[in-house]
Amino acid sequence: MQDPRIPDAKADVPLSDDENALLREMLQSGLPRRDFLKMMAGASAGVFAYQLLTEKQVLASTLALAQSTGAPSAAEGATVAVEFTVNGVSRNLEVDPRVVLLDALREKLALTGTKKGCDHGQCGACTVIVDGKRVLSCLTLAAQVDGKAVTTVEGLATEEQLHPMQEAFIEHDGFQCGYCTPGQLCSAVALLDEANRAECSYVTPDMKSPPTQLSDDEIRERMSGNICRCAAYPQILAAIQSVHSNRKAVQTWGFASEEKLAEIRKELASETV
Amino acid sequence: MRPFNYFRATTGEEAVKTVSSHPKARYLGGGTNLLDLMKDNVESASDLVDLTRVPLTEITDYKGGISIGALAKNSDTANHELIRTRYPLLSQAMLAAASAQIRNMATNGGNLLQRTRCGYFYDTALPCNKRAPGTGCGARDGLNRMHAIFGASDQCVAVHPSDMAVALAALDAKIHVLTPKGTVRIIPIADFHRLPGDHPESDNALQHGELIARIELPPPRFMDHSYYLKVRDRTSYAFALISVAAALELDGNTIKDVRLAMGGVAHKPWRAHQVEKALIGKKATEQNFAAGAEAEMKAAQPLAHNGYKVELGKRAIVRALLRANGTV
Numbered sequence: 001m002q003d004p005r006i007p008d009a010k011a012d013v014p015l016s017d018d019e020n021a022l023l024r025e026m027l028q029s030g031l032p033r034r035d036f037l038k039m040m041a042g043a044s045a046g047v048f049a050y051q052l053l054t055e056k057q058v059l060a061s062t063l064a065l066a067q068s069t070g071a072p073s074a075a076e077g078a079t080v081a082v083e084f085t086v087n088g089v090s091r092n093l094e095v096d097p098r099v100v101l102l103d104a105l106r107e108k109l110a111l112t113g114t115k116k117g118c119d120h121g122q123c124g125a126c127t128v129i130v131d132g133k134r135v136l137s138c139l140t141l142a143a144q145v146d147g148k149a150v151t152t153v154e155g156l157a158t159e160e161q162l163h164p165m166q167e168a169f170i171e172h173d174g175f176q177c178g179y180c181t182p183g184q185l186c187s188a189v190a191l192l193d194e195a196n197r198a199e200c201s202y203v204t205p206d207m208k209s210p211p212t213q214l215s216d217d218e219i220r221e222r223m224s225g226n227i228c229r230c231a232a233y234p235q236i237l238a239a240i241q242s243v244h245s246n247r248k249a250v251q252t253w254g255f256a257s258e259e260k261l262a263e264i265r266k267e268l269a270s271e272t273v
Numbered sequence: 274m275r276p277f278n279y280f281r282a283t284t285g286e287e288a289v290k291t292v293s294s295h296p297k298a299r300y301l302g303g304g305t306n307l308l309d310l311m312k313d314n315v316e317s318a319s320d321l322v323d324l325t326r327v328p329l330t331e332i333t334d335y336k337g338g339i340s341i342g343a344l345a346k347n348s349d350t351a352n353h354e355l356i357r358t359r360y361p362l363l364s365q366a367m368l369a370a371a372s373a374q375i376r377n378m379a380t381n382g383g384n385l386l387q388r389t390r391c392g393y394f395y396d397t398a399l400p401c402n403k404r405a406p407g408t409g410c411g412a413r414d415g416l417n418r419m420h421a422i423f424g425a426s427d428q429c430v431a432v433h434p435s436d437m438a439v440a441l442a443a444l445d446a447k448i449h450v451l452t453p454k455g456t457v458r459i460i461p462i463a464d465f466h467r468l469p470g471d472h473p474e475s476d477n478a479l480q481h482g483e484l485i486a487r488i489e490l491p492p493p494r495f496m497d498h499s500y501y502l503k504v505r506d507r508t509s510y511a512f513a514l515i516s517v518a519a520a521l522e523l524d525g526n527t528i529k530d531v532r533l534a535m536g537g538v539a540h541k542p543w544r545a546h547q548v549e550k551a552l553i554g555k556k557a558t559e560q561n562f563a564a565g566a567e568a569e570m571k572a573a574q575p576l577a578h579n580g581y582k583v584e585l586g587k588r589a590i591v592r593a594l595l596r597a598n599g600t601v
Contacts, residue, residue, distance in 0.1 A: 080279050097279035097321070100308070120309050124374060133348070133377040139308050140378065141301070143279055144325050187374065194373070199352045202368040202509070207361035208496075210352075224509035225372025 080143040086111065087155025095142045102126045102137035105152060113153040113182045117227075124226035127183035128152050134190035153182035156189060165189050168239040176230035187226045188240045194222070195244060214244055274311050278320040285329055285451050285484055288322050293453035293482025295320045300484060302344065302383030305375050310388065315395060315404055324380070329486050332356065337492040343382030343485040347437065348373070350381055360490060362499035362520055366440035369503040372510050382485035384437045385448065385465065389476045389540050391420060391431040402428045403473040410473075418578040419514065422586070423539040429473030430576060433466060433541050434512045440501060442534035442542035443518040447489040453482040459489075466541030473540075495520035495532065500596035503536075504589055513537035515585050517593035521557065528552050533565075533594075538573075538586065545569045548590060557598045559591060566590035 079094040086109060093108055102119075105111045105128070117125030119138045126138040129151040156163035165188050168174070175181045198210040203221045211218060219240050220233075228236065241247070256264070282288035292298040298320035301307060310316035330342040332353045339355055350356055351367035370376065370384075388394065393401045393411035400409040412420055412430050420430040446462040466477050479485075498521040505511040516536035522529045531552045533545040551565035566587040573583045595601045 078278065097277060098274045120312065121305055121375060124372065127374055133346075134374050135378050136305070136374045139303075139305050139375075141279075141304060141308065141323070143281075144301075144304065144323060146281070191373070197352075199348070200357065200364060200368060202365065202503075204368075207357045207364040210357075221509050222373055225374045 080146075082142050082146045084145045084147060085149045087151055088149075093142060097141065097143055099142045100138055101128070101130075101140040101142050101145055101150070104142035105137060105150075111152050111154055115179055115182055117180065117183070122227070123180070123183075124187060125180050125183040127186045127226065129186050129190050132190070132193060134187050151186070153185055156185060163189065164243050165192075165239070168243045169236070172235045172239040172242065173232070174235040174239040175228075175232050180226060180228045180230075184223070184226045184228065184236055187223060188236075188243075191219070191222050191240065192244060214241075216241060219244070274308075275314060275317040277318045280320060280322045281326060282322050282324060283326050285327050285486055286455070288324055288327055289451050289453055289482055289484050291320070291322045292484070296481065298322060300324055302380035302386075303346070303375075303378035304383075305371070305379045306383065306387040310395075313395060314397060316388075329382075331487075335489060338490045339493075341381055341488040341490070343487050344380045346377055347371075347379045347381065347384060348376040351376065359493035359496050360440075360444060361496055362501055362518055363437070363440045363444065363490075365499075365501040366436040366503075366516075366518055369501055369513075369516070370436040381437070381488060384435055385441075385485060385488075386477065386479070387433075387435060389429075389431050389433040389466070389469075389473075392416070394431060403431060403469075406472075406474050413576065416578060417576040419512065419537075420576055420579055421539050422573040422575050422579060422582045423535075423543050424468040425540065425574070425576075426469045426471065426473065428471055429469035429540065431469070431473070432537050432539060433476070434536075435542065436501070436503060436513065436516060436536060438462070438466065438542045439516055439534045439536035440518045441488065441490075442544050443520055443532040444490055444495070445532070448485055449487045449489060450479065451484045451486050452480070457486065458483070462542070463544060469540045476540075494522050494530065498523055498597045498599065500593050502589055502593040502596065504585060515582055515589045517589045519590070519593035519597040521594070521597050523557060523598070526556050526558075528555055528557050528561075531594075533569075533590065535586065535590075538582065545590070547572070552594075557594075557600075559595060559600070562591045562594040563587070565594075 082093045115125040117123035121139045299318035301321045329344040351364045399411045448460045450458045503516040518534045520532040533548045535543040547569040548565035555561045
């Protein structure tokens, strides 16, 4: 759910360029609300904008201020422009500074693959890759990724081909409910890069000799930021190890073909009492 | 989260100017602690000055030691070749902390400035002198299994959760701080964090507007014999119940010098001077390590639920020293 206090500028009727410029300038100047409204009301070009403000931003500001203690110069509906790429596509957003990357992805860009788990940096469900590094999108302001490249679970596969890590998760049955899986996948993909960069972990016996081949213990330690409530850990570990070691798992199951399904239906029908 | 103005600073000086001109403004590093606390309205700010673009990220040789940029990420710092090879204790401590994702986000300065905290600090429905001075300490007579056994006050029994800071305490780091006056203030790590006393709301020696620019480490002496031991409820991704940063300088089997600091025991990284005093000039044996541990833990003042930390602390000190010595 989007925070109702957060104004969604994109959803409003577009303002004229003049109105926009005026609005932007005044919102960003951090004026006290009274002065700001007076100025808006007094500006002939601002009448329409004023109406919009009463509906959304002013309401937002008032609610926010009612909760606020001792933050007199806090922004009142001011937004931040963020320009970044998501899965290779350039995106421009105007967001309330409080919006975290997780909510921007899910609510503004409709990329709901990234999941909200604890929303406090404890579960790893919201893991995405920013400039090649795995991070928690729930504790990153959208404003902080300006100019950066974000990869979400939606960006791991191409149109035709799953990412090898995704294939491995399927082969090894590396999930049950699937809620933590997007975070597990992004984390695991970034882990491979960290291993290629010969990074150490806490279980590396000697900090002076980074491991080139990760043991199972190394992978466990490096994936500890991604919690799986179904406890599919052994399969997740097997999936990651298989990609890391370039070992293909023996697939013990497959999707049934249409012919096979028809055969089964027939059998079931004949078994009916 | 309460509303704030958002600024992007491009230099340390610009950031200091902005924050020091607003009494309720805050710096935003990686955000892993501050944003978490702001989401629960435990912390708030009139203005957040984002340091993402401030280039205080260099890790370089400095006066025979090293200078570590305050805005370098924890992961980049821990895995930097100069740190791994000369200060493996620091790499190990940093990699024991949080998760890979959080280490990729958190800055070194932010790690030092994360709040000393406990569950009562997070829960706005409960009393906490650190969050709301004068409301009382919920933990002192409440659930205090994770809490301090050294240096606590009636006002606060929380512990500082950083692993990095424990290694820095053992390694005698110096914190270089940009002040609003345009000067640089150098604070030894021992004086950087504070004990709670009557002002648990204050975790460290920084004044409003001051910004950590870098962390200085003296020339390396312990790279061959050091170990960071972290004991916690689960194998990984948990705060320390007790942690020990141990570093030895050996002459044969004789301890020429020793540094020992503990985490999870006090409001600040706890430098274990009694262990050091007991061990200098002695042989590096388990028996001597145990005597040192005994000397340190004698002063412990456990609460109702954390008495186990006294025995655990002794054993952790011995284990860390044995590992540093290469015995186990």
